[in-house]
Amino acid sequence: xxxxxxxxxxGSLITELKKLVPDxxxxxxxxxxxxxxxxxxxxxxxxxxxxIDAFSKVCPEQKFVLGGHSQGSVVVKSSVPKIPQAxxxxxxxVTMFGAPPCPAEIKDKCKSYCNAGDDICAGxxxxxxxxxxxxxxxxxxxxxxxxxxxxxxxxxQKAIEYHRGEFDAKxxxxxxxxxxxxxxxxxxxxxxxxxxxxxxxxxxxxxxRKFKGGAV
Numbered sequence: 343x344x345x346x347x348x349x350x351x352x353g354s355l356i357t358e359l360k361k362l363v364p365d366x367x368x369x370x371x372x373x374x375x376x377x378x379x380x381x382x383x384x385x386x387x388x389x390x391x392x393x394i395d396a397f398s399k400v401c402p403e404q405k406f407v408l409g410g411h412s413q414g415s416v417v418v419k420s421s422v423p424k425i426p427q428a429x430x431x432x433x434x435x436v437t438m439f440g441a442p443p444c445p446a447e448i449k450d451k452c453k454s455y456c457n458a459g460d461d462i463c464a465g466x467x468x469x470x471x472x473x474x475x476x477x478x479x480x481x482x483x484x485x486x487x488x489x490x491x492x493x494x495x496x497x498x499q500k501a502i503e504y505h506r507g508e509f510d511a512k513x514x515x516x517x518x519x520x521x522x523x524x525x526x527x528x529x530x531x532x533x534x535x536x537x538x539x540x541x542x543x544x545x546x547x548x549x550x551r552k553f554k555g556g557a558v
């Protein structure tokens with residue numbers, strides 16, 4: 343397990359995204375991500391909904407992104423059907439790593455990335471492969487789901503300290519084409535998405551294109 347917060351994959355995504363959208367602000371979902379299963383995931387879903395409701399009241403036009411890794415992605419996927427329609431219209435993108443498939447209702451704004459050999463998403467034995475909490479063997483926490491606010495920083499309780507990024511033109515130029523969501527071979531541990539940042543960079547580019555109004 344990793345320390346509470348964004349974790350390695352989440353931190354890598356945020357680093358890459360700030361190169362493209364310097365004003366992005368982030369929030370780590372507050373839930374006890376561990377092996378205890380459904381109860382902890384429900385707490386995560388509730389925290390996501392609470393945070394979205396809070397910033398929607400402050401700024402109804404605020405755009406946001408959801409992201410998660412492993413169990414965090416299950417929390418994210420479970421929260422999507424419960425997001426109010428008015429807020430869901432401002433959901434730019436969902437990016438997940440080592441995760442279940444994207445929810446059908448947001449398939450046009452979602453990417454679920456899977457390294458070759460990551461049996462959480464590439465295998466068929468995971469009881470939570472569809473992203474619904476069913477019990478059974480408990481999945482280990484890798485990083486929490488994370489709402490990412492696109493735009494100005496909001497003065498909301500629990501929002502983390504704001505650090506503005508610096509636009510990287512070369513990184514933006516590299517965001518030309520999408521990459522396959524599955525099959526990237528990473529050196530070493532298959533569940534590590536920050537090691538070479540292949541998919542976290544791809545996710546950042548996907549969010550960037552959505553932010554700029556692109557179709558993919």
